[in-house]
Amino acid sequence: MTNQVLEMAAKKAKERDHYFDNAKFILIFLVVFGHLLQTFVAEYASVRILYIYIYTFHMPAFILISGYFAKGFRKKGYLMKTIKKLILPYLIFQLIYSIFYYFLLGKDSLSLKLLDPEWSLWFLLSLCFWNIMLFLFTRFSAKKAIILSLVLGLTAGYFDIIGSYLSLSRTFVFFPFFLVGFFMTKEHFQFLQTRATKIIGLVVMLLLLCFILANPELNEDWFLGSKPYDNFVDVKSLGLLIRMVVYGISFLSVFAFFTFVPKRRLFFTKWGKNTLVRILATWLFYKNFP
Secondary structure, eight states, X not given: OHHHHHHHHHHHHHHSOHHHHHHHHHHHHHHHHHHHHGGGTTXXXXXXXHHHHHHTTHHHXXXXXXXXXXXXXXXXXXXXXHXXXXXXXXXXXXXXXXXXXXXHSOOSSOOOOTTSOOGGGHHHHHHHHHHHHHHHHTTSOHHHHHHHHHHHHHHHTTOTTOSSGGGHHHHHHHHHHHHHHHHOOHHHHHHTTSHHHHHHHHHHHHHHHHHXXXXXXXOGGXXXXXXXXXXXXXXXXXXXXXXXXXXXXXXXXXXHHHHSSOOSOOTTGGGGOSOHHHHHHHHHHHHHOO
């Protein structure tokens, strides 16, 4: 009996797709690494370039993978289970922040802002909304749904009230990546692993780096998706055009990233086997409590 269990476990491990485990680990590493770089961005131009490039794809790619693994959203109990896994950590970390601000930063009173996520907690709230939004957007074809999500993300920047409250701005701005991931199949990712796409991915990476070098005034906050157009430009229509460019840059950058994710099992693959929620817990700890 023991031998059968071991054989089944070995077979399951063999069948597991290491590609996604590797991608998850690399992305969470880049999230933490990007947070560390933030300290040196203002002082070193080279660090700022690396920082901006990482931010063009690390969160969009993480969100895209989240969408890819949300295909079972219609299964009985899936949505409630997902909401519990996301909202409980959200509430816990919100409480920790409140206590932290009260005792260590000398706040006058202890207040818990449940609807205004602190720092990286926006992702938990947005991920919850994205799963719910699938019930509406999957009524359309993939093409129409993605176009509608892009229109929603572009339109959100026109309204000043759409900001950090309930993480609405990031929810709308990053939803196209989640939706694209949802509609992607394993064959799409296999296509990204071919020799030809790797060459194209390398060219895209070099071109994006050249673009960042050629635009030293580029504001990295555009890639955060957390603020309306008024925070960046005086003319909102210009903000819409810039966000369109940002979308293009991020999608190209995400494409380039996935072409270079290794397929075979590596020393860090085992750390990427955790569920996205468990990985998020690690991210929240290292990003917000260094």
